[in-house]
Amino acid sequence: MEDQRSQAEQSRIAAYWRENWRLIIILLAIWFVVSYLHPPFAKALNNIHILTGFPLGYWLSSQGAITVYVILIFIYALRMNRVIDKKYGFDEEE
Amino acid sequence: MAQEGSYVRVTRKEISVFQSRLARYYGAFLVGLILFTLFTMLLELYAGLPNRVIGWLFILLTLGIYAFIGILNFTRRLDEYYVAGRRVPAVFNGMATGADWMSAASFISMAGTLWLLGYDGLAYIMGWTGGYVLLALLFAPYIRKFGQFTIPDFVAARFGEREKLARLVAAICAIIVSFTYVTAQVTGVGIIMSRFFGLDYRVGVFVGLAGVLLCSFLGGMKSITWTQVAQYIILIVAYLIPVTVLSARLTGIPFPQLMYGEALNQIVQIERQLNLSSYVEPFKTALSNASAVRSLSEIGLPAPEPMVNRDWVGTPWEFLALTFCLMAGTAGLPHILIRYYTVPSPKDARLSVGWSLFFIYLLYFTAPAYAAFSRWEVLRSVVGQQIATLPAWVNNWVQTGLLTINDANGDGILQFSELQIVGDIVVLATPEIAGLPFTIAALVAAGGLAAALSTADGLLLVISTALSHDIYAKIINPNASYGRRFLMSRVMILIAAVLAGLAAIPRLALIVQMVAWAFSLAASTFFPVLLLGIFWKRANANGAIAGMIGGLLTCIAYMAANYVNPNITILGLSHLSAGIFGMAVNFALQVIVSLATAPSPKHIQDMVEQLRIPVGELKVAPQPGAVAGGED
Structure with missing residues (x-):
């Protein structure tokens, strides 16, 4: 009995951990793309102008990437706190 | 008396009551700050209040508020002293982290760096914000779940087979990283004090340190937290006002973050x-050793030949490497990590990182606008003009030495190459460029002071806890009484503050470099150890200790070599991104040494398992007799 319960508990934690990892990997992939893929092409991207006249390469590094960072963290926090934790019964105990 | 680890657990309801009370207090504080500024401005414009008096009003008022909050939060409880009682709501911890994080470098020097480096300076913007993504996804919730006091606490528990050695190495790394960084803050305090309040630089340094001690001495983390929230409010208001007015003046629209696109175009x-x-x-950006030459000759050591590495000329690879070093360093800085011990739960920790970055974002999103508008203004109404009829603000700043005009070809007209600026001028002179009264300039100085002091607070606490808690109470004298530990920690804050002051007095050119170095050092030591410690159960004490020492030494060696002689490079990287090598060595040593030696005992592996569960408190069961190498 004890063993079965603890085995169920173990697999619940393992499934939770896998789902956490999946979310982390997806968000880190986006983080990687917005941080590291555009700077090598900044010179070419600067020929495109957006909004009030920003050269695109400059804009991506100065505003684009950092805006995405803020959004990524809130997506992680809200999805973990409100969806994934609940799904696996790791709610607030109070 | 409250023992370590045991504390009153607060309920959700209590937190939300607490949070609305805090919102009222700080809301009133914000309104008060704005009213005070407006009132002083009226006095200046209509009653001719002299600049000196305005400067002193701002400095005394803000230092007075910090001292008041510090005294109000006097505490005799260890959990309050080290982690603010773990009841700081996520949003407020976000603001406190924002102030803790944004230093004199962010507030004063960032916009100037962008002015001077152009696109290449954006590595700092991305690096110093992108690190928070790593912090939120990989560290913060687990650090909070672990729930002790310091980062060496975590390292010691996770690598418990060699608890004392792991703790000692981690504590020394924390001290090295924080001390390089705190010296730069203290220098910033001295510069602001001397420039705006007419104090001697050295006096300024110690008046500023007295301000730091007032808040951290009495209430530790608890006072620091609530002071930092007030400091955040001051610094963000002070940062946003001048550039908003400048944007309205130059483009007609008071939204600098959007309108500087036009400025870039014009530039x-x-x-x-x-x-x-x-x-x-x-x-x-070319790589030179000018700073090394200057620093070494300042301290009287034989200086190397001045050299410029022209092959280097800022490659994309260096830009990416520097960005990554700054990110990993951000996630590994002890004074930021411990802020996530102070929230009520791992769930709050996740959210709190989001708020932290949001509050930091408000400033970082604006810094490039400062740089662009002032560059536009300089190109438009300074460069190409008759030197005799330059705008008034130019002459004011020539007197401070931050701006140098040298009519090399003697034609009476200022060419771009005849103008030299020190980066700090960009933020400091913007109120004047925008035609704002001196009151706003004083507010900016108070903001810069808030940024430097709040960061210094957090760093000094890390240094003093590493010495008093980790090295003294946990290694040297585990039976130290509770009162004695308190005494030690206060004495250590005092000693660390005085040492930081002394290190800042000679004003070495080195100091500016040290901020960037702190990130490479943190990236070479804590980042890999925390990452593998949390996510790889097989990592063991031998690996972690070898990794930290190897990473630290590699990083320092590469920095020193390339700093002195810019022609020594590996893969074309500069000393600023030495962390890349430190990190690589640290990860490699950790993996190899861990796999070559026995795994951590079972109770430690169980602890790693428990860290994954985002509710409840961690049950650490120290088992002194446990046999190493327990398998599941």
Whole structure:
């Protein structure tokens, strides 16, 4: 009995951990793309102008990437706190 | 008396009551700050209040508020002293982290760095914000779940087979990283004090340190937290006002973050007419050892030949490497990590990182606007003008030495190459460029002071806890009484503050470099150890200790070599991104040494398992007799 319960508990934690990892990997992939893929092409991207006249390469590094960072963290926090934790019964105990 | 680890657990309801009370207090504080500024401005404009008095009003009022909050939060409880009682709501911890994080470098020097480096300076913008993504996804919730006091606490528990050695190495790393960084803050305090309040630089340093001690001495983390929230409010208001007015003046729309696109466009056009290299063009910063030459000769050591590495000329690879070093360093800085011990739960920790970055974002999103508008203004109404009829603000700043005009060809007209600026001027002179009264300039100085002091607070606490809690109470004298530990920690804050002051007095050119170095050092030591410690159960004490020592030494060696002689490079990287090598060595040593030696005992592996569960408190069961190498 004890063993079965603890085995169920173990697999619940393992499934939770896998789902956490999946979310982390997806968000880190986006983080990687917005941080590291555009700077090598900044010179070419600067020929495109957006909004009030920003050269695109400059804009991506100065505003684009950092805006995405803020959004990524809130997506992680809200999805973990409100969806994934609940799904696996790791709610607030109070 | 409250013992370590045991504390009153607060309920959700209590937190939300607490939070609304805090919102009322700080809301009132914000309104008060704005009213006070307006009132002083009226006095200045209509009653002729002298600048000196205005400067002193701002400095005394803000230091008075910090001292008041510090005294109000006097505490005799260890959990309050070290982790603010773990009841700081996520949003407020976000603001406190924002102030803790944004230093004199962010507030004063960031916009100037962008002015001077153009696109290449954006590595700092991305690096110093992108690190928070790593912090939120990989560290913060687990650090909070672990729930002790310091980062060496975590390292010691996770690598418990060699608890004392792991703790000692981690504590020394924390001290090295924090001390390089705190010296720069203290220098910033001295500069602001001397420039705006007419104090001697050295006196300024110690008046500023007295301000730091007032808040951290009595209430530790608890006072620091609530002071930092007030400091955040002051610094963000002070940062946003001048550039917003400047944007309205130059473009007609008071939204600098959006409107500086127009400024960039104008800059590019003017630069093309004048045949200058383009501000927005990437990768053109050359690497020289000028700073090393100056620093070494300042301390009287034989200085190397001045050299410039022209092959280097900022490659995309260096830009990416520097960005990554700054990110990993951000996630590994002990004074930021411990802020996530102070929230009520791992769930709050996740959210709190989001709020932290949001509050930091408000400033970082604006910094490039400062740089662009002032560059535009300089290109438009300073460069190409008669030197005799330059705008008034130019002459004011020439007197401070931050701006140098040298009519090399003697034609009476100022060419771009005849103008030299020190980066700090960009933020400091903007109120004047925008035609604002001195009151706003004093507010900016108070903001810069808030930024430097709040960061110094957090760093000094890390240094003092590493010495008093980790080295003294946990290693040297585990039976130290509770009162004695308190006494030690206060004595250590005092000693660390005095040492930081003394290190800042000679004003070495080295100091500016040290901020960037702190990130490479943190990236070479804590980042890999925390990452593998949390996510890889097989990592063991031998690996972690070897990794930290190897990473630290590699990083320092590469920095020193390339700093002195810029022609020594590996893969074309500069000393600023030495962390790449430190990190690589640290990860490699950790993996190899861990796999070559026995795994951590079972109770430690169980602890790693427990860290994954985002509710409840961690049950650490120290088992002194446990056999190493327990398998599941």
